Amino acid sequence: MAEFALRRLLGTVPVIFGILAIAFVVLYLVPGDPAQTVAGPRASPEAIARIAAEMGLDRPLPERFLGYLRRLAVGDLGRSAVSDKPVADSIVEKFPYTLKLTVLAMAFSISLGLLAGILGAMYRGGVIDRLCTVLSVAGISIPIFLFGLVFLYVLAGKLKWFPTSAYRVGDAWWPLVLPAFTLGVRSAAFLARIVRSSLIEVLNQDFIRTARAKGVPASRILFRHALVNALIPIITVIGLDLSSFLNGSVIVETIFDVPGLGRFAMEAILQRDYPVIQGIVLFSAFIFVFVNFLLDLVYAWINPRVRDEMFGQA
């Protein structure tokens, strides 16, 4: 297990390097001169040159890349081109909201997804199964912003069950419930499909028939025998959700005014604040790599065969 963890950890090194390189190149290719942006539109050419020298923009590209890596190593993501605040500070300040949103969304999606998936597998072919299938296709297909706007209009606007803006959420959880539900719908639908199909696959196997023949109660078969064996695909989906939390939260946070990372990213994009965008992209890519690393460890722990398979080819 320790060897597996170490090899898997080493495997992330080229990926991380690639991410850094791509993020650097993207920022380099972005049109517009960063020194010009910092200096302002009316700066003299000398002032721009001075600022460029200060920022190290006149150095050769490999040297700039090294300097960039060195700064990243100490957690320096640069400063916002708009507010001049350190990007790392802003991320630390805004991340908790997005994390809270993600955790709540996960809670919704796991509970709803598991419930729908189990019901679908248990009553396979019946009315409940059909209903769950239709709902999950809808959940996967309907764009998240449509869900968001409809929920906002009906539940927050007309029925007034929820606040229409989560901007002053502070330490409270309540304003985040509706955004989190919106964010969770899609993955709940996804999870329901995966749970249903992997449960059906397991339930058709011989050991389940044996257990049933022995007279093991249905609930015990479901939870002790079937669900445990369907765990891997379920964990995959949960991991995918966790790591791509930013995708959905950009949209959800924009609609519901959540002061988190997604909204921050959106504002930065609208203002062409490249250092901030780069910082957020890097941050979320790292979270993705980290979560995937943890997931693989969990897989290997659940199913030892994975360990051999994963490095069987290379």
Place this chain on the structure above:
Amino acid sequence: MTELWHRLSWTGRLSLLGILLLVGVALAAPWLVPHDPLETDPQRRLARPTGWWVEVPVAVQEPIEKDGALAGRSVADLLATAGVPVHLATAAVPTRPSTVWKPGFWLGCDQYGQDVFSRLVYGTRLSLGIGFSARLFALTIGLVVGLLAGYFGGWTDWLLMRLVDIFLAFPSLLLAIAISMVLGNGLLTVILAIAVVGWAETARIVRSQALELRSAEFVLAAQAMGASHARIILTHLLPNCLPLIIVIFAMGMATAILAEASLSFLGLGVDPALPTWGGMVAAGKDYLWAYPTLAIYPGCCIALVVILFNVLGDELRDVLDPGRKGNWLA
């Protein structure tokens, strides 16, 4: 083709018909719309839906000359000045009815006075067109990378799969955003941004298929007979991946259309003046409280198309690729 049709269930057939219908709408858009989707009119701003036909006043008769001696004078007026008696002059010019009947604004107008229905119809064109191009692009790259990695294995595989890992590690929306930042707004940018996000997933699926096929007996036989790598890949691996490719394509269309809609919704898609569904939702969002349908109608269009492609993809997978049933993620 007919065999495929017979093997599809009725939901599959229904979704296929629905998609064909939408493709028809996209192709015939110019003949289907009652109004120019880009024509703005401040007087129609946020107008409520009307009936099938509306009675509109005829535009004031055009003066014969913009400027100069005759500027601002009607035909009757000119005839009168030329010495024709007044009653003859007015009779010479046929009296026009003061109003005409024109097609109505069936779903109302947006904040620029543009006809929502016409924009929705044209949106079909943009949505399907962008989705299709992006998918084709992503499929080509993914196919090449996946086949090479799966067939050659070893270092080629390792290197290409790390590349895939890197692309999968970026949150897809942010990657697309980064690309549209570098290349600026535009049709090609959006297509490229969606394709760059989609190819990695395709490459991974194709690779696993190619990996299986590599050790199949007919491939080994071809190798033993001295067939070149290119020949084996093109004539043995590629045709055997075809069912998989069709499934990936249908499913990918759903993802690509959603991605385009999300980018447009965030204002990072094509020119916001163009009638994309995502852009219409974004524009309608600002009027959500008073005019919710402005955002809801285009949103429903997106949902409908994506549902159709997802259902068709599911059905095709069950028919063409039964081994992988259900376990699509792995």
